[in-house]
Amino acid sequence: MLSSQLRSPQGGDWLAGVSSDAALRQLLHGLPGVDQVGVHARAAALATRSIKKEAKLAALDLAVTMVDLTTLEGADTPGKVRSLCAKAMRPDPADAAVPPVAAVCVYPDLVAAAKAELGRGTVAVASVATAFPSGRASLKVKLADVADAVDAGADEIDMVIDRGAFLAGRYGQVCEEIRAVKEACGPAHLKVILETAELATLDNVVRASWLAMLAGADFIKTSTGKVSPAATPPVALVMLAAVRDFEQASGRLVGVKVAGGIRTAKDAIRYLVLVNETAGRTWLAPGLFRIGASSLLNDLLRQRGKQLSGRYQGQDYFTLD
Amino acid sequence: MADKAGEGAVAVTSGLDWQYAPAPESRDVVAIAPRYGLFVNGEFTQAASGRTFPTINPATEEELTVVAQAGPADVDRAVAAARTAFEQVWGPMPGSERAKYLYRIARIIQERSREFAVLESIDNGKPIKETRDVDIPLAAAHFFYYAGWADKLSYAGFGPDPRPLGVAGQVIPWNFPLLMAAWKLAPALATGNTCVLKPAETTPLTALLLAEVCQQADLPPGVVNVLTGAGGTGAALVAHPGVDKVAFTGSTEVGIAITEKIAGSAKKLTLELGGKAANVVFDDAPIDQAVEGIVNGIFFNQGQVCCAGSRLLVQESVAEQVVDRLRRRLATLRVGDPLDKNTDLGAINSRRQLEKITELTAAGEAEGAERWSPPCELPSRGYWFAPTVFTGVSQAHRIAREEIFGPVLSVLTFRTPQEAVAKANNTPYGLSAGIWTEKGSRILWMAQRLRAGVVWANTFNVFDPASPFGGYKESGFGREGGRHGLAAYLDA
Numbered sequence: 001m002l003s004s005q006l007r008s009p010q011g012g013d014w015l016a017g018v019s020s021d022a023a024l025r026q027l028l029h030g031l032p033g034v035d036q037v038g039v040h041a042r043a044a045a046l047a048t049r050s051i052k053k054e055a056k057l058a059a060l061d062l063a064v065t066m067v068d069l070t071t072l073e074g075a076d077t078p079g080k081v082r083s084l085c086a087k088a089m090r091p092d093p094a095d096a097a098v099p100p101v102a103a104v105c106v107y108p109d110l111v112a113a114a115k116a117e118l119g120r121g122t123v124a125v126a127s128v129a130t131a132f133p134s135g136r137a138s139l140k141v142k143l144a145d146v147a148d149a150v151d152a153g154a155d156e157i158d159m160v161i162d163r164g165a166f167l168a169g170r171y172g173q174v175c176e177e178i179r180a181v182k183e184a185c186g187p188a189h190l191k192v193i194l195e196t197a198e199l200a201t202l203d204n205v206v207r208a209s210w211l212a213m214l215a216g217a218d219f220i221k222t223s224t225g226k227v228s229p230a231a232t233p234p235v236a237l238v239m240l241a242a243v244r245d246f247e248q249a250s251g252r253l254v255g256v257k258v259a260g261g262i263r264t265a266k267d268a269i270r271y272l273v274l275v276n277e278t279a280g281r282t283w284l285a286p287g288l289f290r291i292g293a294s295s296l297l298n299d300l301l302r303q304r305g306k307q308l309s310g311r312y313q314g315q316d317y318f319t320l321d
Numbered sequence: 322m323a324d325k326a327g328e329g330a331v332a333v334t335s336g337l338d339w340q341y342a343p344a345p346e347s348r349d350v351v352a353i354a355p356r357y358g359l360f361v362n363g364e365f366t367q368a369a370s371g372r373t374f375p376t377i378n379p380a381t382e383e384e385l386t387v388v389a390q391a392g393p394a395d396v397d398r399a400v401a402a403a404r405t406a407f408e409q410v411w412g413p414m415p416g417s418e419r420a421k422y423l424y425r426i427a428r429i430i431q432e433r434s435r436e437f438a439v440l441e442s443i444d445n446g447k448p449i450k451e452t453r454d455v456d457i458p459l460a461a462a463h464f465f466y467y468a469g470w471a472d473k474l475s476y477a478g479f480g481p482d483p484r485p486l487g488v489a490g491q492v493i494p495w496n497f498p499l500l501m502a503a504w505k506l507a508p509a510l511a512t513g514n515t516c517v518l519k520p521a522e523t524t525p526l527t528a529l530l531l532a533e534v535c536q537q538a539d540l541p542p543g544v545v546n547v548l549t550g551a552g553g554t555g556a557a558l559v560a561h562p563g564v565d566k567v568a569f570t571g572s573t574e575v576g577i578a579i580t581e582k583i584a585g586s587a588k589k590l591t592l593e594l595g596g597k598a599a600n601v602v603f604d605d606a607p608i609d610q611a612v613e614g615i616v617n618g619i620f621f622n623q624g625q626v627c628c629a630g631s632r633l634l635v636q637e638s639v640a641e642q643v644v645d646r647l648r649r650r651l652a653t654l655r656v657g658d659p660l661d662k663n664t665d666l667g668a669i670n671s672r673r674q675l676e677k678i679t680e681l682t683a684a685g686e687a688e689g690a691e692r693w694s695p696p697c698e699l700p701s702r703g704y705w706f707a708p709t710v711f712t713g714v715s716q717a718h719r720i721a722r723e724e725i726f727g728p729v730l731s732v733l734t735f736r737t738p739q740e741a742v743a744k745a746n747n748t749p750y751g752l753s754a755g756i757w758t759e760k761g762s763r764i765l766w767m768a769q770r771l772r773a774g775v776v777w778a779n780t781f782n783v784f785d786p787a788s789p790f791g792g793y794k795e796s797g798f799g800r801e802g803g804r805h806g807l808a809a810y811l812d813a
Contacts, residue, residue, distance in 0.1 A: 033759040035779050038610030048450060050344035050662035062337050241609055276339055277653050284336035 024171035028207040034238055036202050043233035049273045053307075056269070060304045062284065063268040064091060067101040067300075068126055068257065068292045071321075072133075072225065078113040081106055084321050085117035092301050093319060101297065102286040103156060107132070108149035115153035126156035126191070130181060133195075133224035135160035139177055146184040156189040157181070158221060158257075163198045166208055174208075178215035191219035191257055191290075196235045197227040205235055209242035213254050221257035225292065230260020236271055240278040243288075256283070259292030265303040268296060294321070341655075344662045346449045351440045353526070357388045359395055359549060360532035362402035363542025369394035374551070376525055379446035380659050380668040380703040388525045391548035393557050396517070399546040400563040403488040403515040406543030411515050412485060416472035423468035423510060425538040430461040430503075433534070437527055441499055442659045444526040446668030446704070447622050449660050459784055460503035463802075466786035467511035470807060474512060477804055479813035485513035486589055486812055487565035492555040492579075493528075494571045495521035495670050496625040496726075502528050504801050505568055506545060507786075512810040514566065517546045519558050521571075523671045525549040556582070564588060566810065570627075573724075573750075573795045591799025591809045593627065593791060595724040596752030598773065599745035600630030600781060603738075604639045606757035607779065612646045615730070618755060618781040620654065620708055623669055624728040627796070628753035630781050632714075632721060634741055637734045644712060644732060651708050652695040666728060669704040678706050678727030685711050685720035690731070716747055724750070738763060742770045751793025755781045774800070 051059055069088045071080060084104055092098040103124040104114050114125045127149035131137035137145075146157055159181045165173045182190050192212035196205050212220050220239055223230040236258050243254045256279070258271055268291055275283045283289050298318040306312050356373065358365040368389040375384045391399070411419065430437060437460075438452040447456075474483050489509045493501040498520060509516050520528035532547045548554055552575070559567045559579050569579055570593040583590060600618045602611045618630025635643050659667035669675045686692050690711040699705040706727055714721050714731040721731050735741040745754055754773040756764050764778045774791045777783060784790070789805035791797060799809045 032608040033605070035607035035610040035759075037780065038607065038613055041780075042610070042613050048454070048662070049341065051341060052344045053342040055340060055342040058337065058339060062339075272339070281336040281338060284339055288336070 019172050019175055021170055021172045024175060024211065025169065028171060028210055031206055031210060034202040034206055036234075039202055039234045039237055043237050043274070046237075046273050046277055047233060047270050049270075051269050051273070057304065057307045059269045059272050060265060060300050060307065061099060063265070063272060063291065064297065064300050064304075065099045065102060065286045066289055066291050067297055068103045068105045068259070068290050069101045069297060070105040070225070070259070070292050070294050072105070072107060072128060076107060076110055078110065080321070081110045081113045082117045085114055085123070087297070087319060087321050088123045089118065089121055091297055094317075098301065098304070102290055105158065105292060108145060108152065108154070111149050111152035111154045124155035125153060126158055127152075127154040128158045128160075128224075130159040132158070132160055133226040135162050136164075139180060142177070143180060143184050146181055150184065150186055150188050154188055156191060157185050158191045158193055160193045160195060160224060161208065161212065163195055166199065166204070166211075171211055175211055175215045178212055178217060182216040189218040190216065191221045191255075192217040193221045193224055195224055195227055196222050197229055202234065202238050205238050206242055209239050210246065213243070213246045213252075217254060219255040219257050219290065221259055221292070223260040225260035231258035231262060233270060233274060236274050237278055240274055240283070243283070244279045253282070253288060255288040255290065257290040257292055262291055262293050263295050263299065265296070265299045268300065341663050343658070345658060346439055346442075346660045346662055348439060348443070348660065350436050351443070353386050353440075355386060357386060357525070357529050357549070359389045359391050359399070360529065360535075360545070360547040361395065361399045362546065363536065363540075365532070368392060369398075374522065376444060376523065378443050378703075379523075379670050380700070382702055382704075385444065385526070388529070388549045391519075391550040391554045395548060396554070396557045396561055399517045399548055400488055400490075400558075400561050402543035403517050403546055404563055406541055407485070407487055407515040410541045411510075411544045412513050414513070416474060416511075416513070419511065419513065420468045420471035422538055422540050423464050423471060423507065426534055426540070427461045427464035427468060429534045429537055430457065430464065430531075434458070434461070437499060437530060439660065440530060441527050442667070444524050445495065445498060446659055446670050448664040448667040449662055450664065451622060456497055456500045459786070460500045463500075463503040463507045463786045467507035467806075470804075471511040474807065474811070477807055479808065479811050483512075483811040483813045486810060487514060488563055489514045489516045489566040489568060489810065490519070490558045490561065490564040491516055491568045492519045492559065492571065493521060495524040496622060496627070498524040499527040499531060501570055502531055505570075508801070508806045509566075509568075509810045510544065512807055514810050515544050517548060517558055517564070519548050519550065519555045522551040559583060566590075568799075568809065569593070576797060589809070591791075591801070592797035593799070593801060594752075594795060594797040595726075595750055596627045596629065596792065596796050597632060597722065597724050597748045597750045598628055598630045598753040598755065599632045599634045599748075599771075600755040601735075601741050601745055601757065601767065602633065602635040602639070602643055603741075603756075603758040603760070603763065604636040605759050606639075607759060608639070608643065608646060610779065611757040612643065612650050614755060614757060614779070614781040615647055616650055616654070619730040620666055620728050621782050623666055623706070625670060625674070625726050626782065628775060628782065628790075629726075630753075630755050631725060631729070631731060633730055633732045634735050634744055635732065636741075637736055640732075640734045644710070647710065648693065648695070651710070654695065654697070654708055656697045656705070656707065657700060666708060669706050669727060672704055674726065675704040675706060678725055678729060681720060681723060681725045681727075682709060682729055685714070685718060685729075685731070688718045688720070690714045690718055690720060716744060722748065738767065742767060746770075746772050749795040752791075752796035753777065
C-alpha cells in the first residue's frame with residue numbers, strides 16, 4: 001500500500017518531503033486500524049502453543065542469545081556492572097555450551113565500566129539515553145546524553161520517544177528527534193522505545209512503530225520497564241506485524257525488542273512463538289529480536305538444565321548476576 | 322562496533338528454522354469400552370434387535386468400538402421412559418430442584434473436561450485445541466446458563482407459569498457432538514421437558530459419556546435417554562407419536578424431510594440447518610484481524626460449521642492485499658494429528674463428507690475459479706483435506722451457492738456497501754454473517770440489512786450461551802441459546 005512511497009531503504013528521501021505534522025498524520029492515520037479484541041484473542045491463541053523437547057531446547061538457547069541483560073537502577077555501581085558483564089559472557093559457569101547473551105544494558109555513566117569488562121568479546125554494550133525513562137528534557141540534553149554513551153563505547157543506544165509530543169499529535173517533532181538521535185549514534189545501533197503503556201491504544205502503537213521506523217530506527221522497543229504494564233504479548237504482536245509490513249513496503253529490516261516483566265522461560269518462549277508466527281523465521285535471530293530482562297536469564301538456564309538432565313536444579317546452582 | 326553490526330546483519334539472513342516438536346495430548350485419560358449400549362431409563366442396554374455399528378477415528382480410520390443401533394422397539398422404549406419421567410418426576414419437580422441437577426452436570430463436565438476433549442477429538446477428528454478450548458467449556462457453560470433459568474421461568478416473559486411441552490426428540494449432527502447435545506438438552510431440561518437424544522452416526526461417543534455423567538449426577542431415570550443409530554433411528558424418533566417436540570440440527574435436506582413428516586401433527590419443531598455465510602471485509606477494516614477472522618470463520622473445525630464464513634466478500638480496493646495476507650497466514654496453519662496440541666486443522670469427519678468436499682471443489686475448478694492451497698503434507702491414512710481458497714468466484718458458481726461444509730473458502734468482491742448487502746443476502750441460507758470495518762455506523766447499517774440470524778462485527782464464530790443462535794430461510798427457524806432458547810421448549 002505504501003510501497004511506492006517507500007523505495008528508499010532508509011525511508012529518508014521520502015521523509016524529506018513530508019515531515020510536517022499534517023503529512024505524517026495523514027500517513028500514520030492511513031494505516032489499517034487495529035482491533036484490540038482481535039489482537040488479544042490472537043495473542044491468547046498463540047500462547048497455547050505447546051513447545052516440547054528439542055523445539056524447547058532450541059528456543060531456550062536462542063532466547064539466551066537474545067537477552068539484553070539489564071540493570072537500570074539508581075543504585076548501580078561499576079562493581080554491579082562488572083559482575084553482570086561476567087554473567088553475560090558466560091551465563092552458566094558450569095556449562096561452556098551456553099552461548100553468551102546479546103548485550104548488557106546500562107545507564108550511560110556505566111558504559112565505560114561495561115566496555116572495559118566486555119572488551120572485544122561478542123557481547124555488546126547497550127545504553128539507555130535521551131533522559132531515560134521519561135524523556136522529559138530538551139533535545140540538546142538528549143543528544144548530549146547520547147553522545148556521552150557513544151563516546152564511552154556504547155554499541156547500541158536505547159532512546160525513548162517523547163510520548164507527550166506523540167499524544168499531542170506533534171509527529172514531526174517526534175520524528176525529528178529520532179532522526180537527530182540516529183545521527184548522534186554514528187555507527188551505534190538505535191533502538192527506539194515507544195513506552196507502549198503510555199501510548200495506551202494499539203492504534204497508537206502501530207503509528208509510533210511506523211514513525212520510528214520511518215525516522216531510521218534499527219529496532220523498535222516496547223517499554224522502559226519503568227511503567228506498568230511493560231511488554232505484553234498483544235503489543236508485541238502488533239509491533240511484529242508492523243516490522244513485517246514495513247519490510248514488505250520498504251525492503252528494510254527493523255528489529256523488535258520486548259522489555260520489562262519477562263521473567264520466565266515460558267514467557268520468553270511465548271514471545272518467540274509470536275515472532276515465528278507473525279514476523280516469521282527471519283526475525284528469529286538476535287540481530288532482529290531482543291528480550292530486555294534481568295532475572296529471565298537464570299530461568300532460561302534452569303529450564304535448559306531440566307531439558308538436558310531431566311531434573312531441576314535449585315536456585316543456588318545459578319549465579320545471582 | 323562495526324563488527325557487531327555486521328554480525329547482526331549475518332544473523333538477519335538466517336533466523337532459526339524452528340520446527341515445533343510433536344506435543345500429543347495423552348489418550349490414557351479415556352477408556353473406550355469394546356461395545357456401547359443405548360441409554361434408556363437410566364441404564365445402558367443393548368438394542369432389541371442386537372444390531373450394532375462401528376465408529377471410527379477419522380484421523381486414522383481405526384475402528385474405535387461398536388455401538389448399539391436403535392430400532393423402532395428401542396425408540397418406543399425410550400419415549401415411554403421419557404414420558405413416565407416427565408409425568409411422574411421431572412415435570413412436577415420445582416425449577417429450583419431441576420437446576421441442582423443441571424448445575425451438577427455442568428460441574429461434572431468441567432471436572433471430566435480432559436476426558437471429554439480427548440474422546441471428542443478421537444471420534445470426530447477435530448483438533449484437541451478446539452475441543453479443549455471451545456467445545457467442552459461451551460457445553461458446560463450451556464448447562465450452567467440454563468440451570469440459572471430453571472427457577473426463573475415465571476419471569477422470562479412467557480407468562481406467569483409457562484409449561485413444558487413434554488417429551489423432546491432431539492437429533493444432532495456430528496460437527497460439534499457434545500456441544501450440540503448440550504445446546505439441545507440444557508434448555509429442554511431447564512424448562513421441565515424430558516429428552517430422547519439421537520447423536521450422529523459417526524460421533525456417538527461423547528453423547529454416551531454424557532449419559533454416564535447423567536448417571537453420575539443421579540439424574541432421575543428416563544429424564545435423558547440416548548439412542549445411537551443412523552438416519553433411520555432419527556426418522557423413527559421424530560415420527561414417534563409420543564414425541565411432543567422435535568429439535569433438529571443438520572442438513573437442510575433432512576430438515577425438509579422432517580418438516581414434511583410431522584406436518585399436521587401437534588408437534589412443535591425447531592430446525593437449525595445449513596448456511597453459506599458471507600464474511601464482509603470493507604477497505605477500512607482492521608486488516609490483520611480481519612484475516613484472522615476469515616481464517617477462524619472458515620477453517621475452525623475444518624470448516625464443518627453451519628455458520629462458517631464460507632463466502633469472503635471483500636471490497637475490490639483491498640482484495641489483493643487481503644488475499645495476499647490470507648495466503649501468507651494460511652502457510653502457517655498446522656494440519657495433522659488432532660491430538661497434537663499445536664494442530665490447527667484436524668481430519669474431515671467421514672469419508673462421505675470428504676467425498677462431498679472433493680466433489681464440490683472439483684466443480685469450483687471446472688467452473689473456472691482459481692484454486693489455491695498452502696504447501697502442506699497430509700497424513701496418508703484417514704480423511705484429510707488441505708485448506709483451500711478459491712479466488713475469482715462469482716455468485717453463479719456452485720462453490721458460492723452450495724454449502725461445502727469443509728475447509729474451502731470462496732472469495733468474491735464488491736464495490737459498494739449496497740452491493741455487499743445484496744450479494745451477502747443472495748443465498749437461500751441465512752444463518753450468520755460477518756462485518757469487518759472500523760466504522761461503527763456502517764456496522765449498524767449492515768446489520769439491519771443482512772438477513773442472517775447472527776451477525777458478527779469485527780469477529781467471527783464467537784458463541785455464548787446467553788446469545789440466541791438460529792437462522793432465516795433455508796437455515797431453519799427457532800432460536801437456541803439465551804432467553805429465546807427457552808421459547809422452543811415452552812408451551813407459550
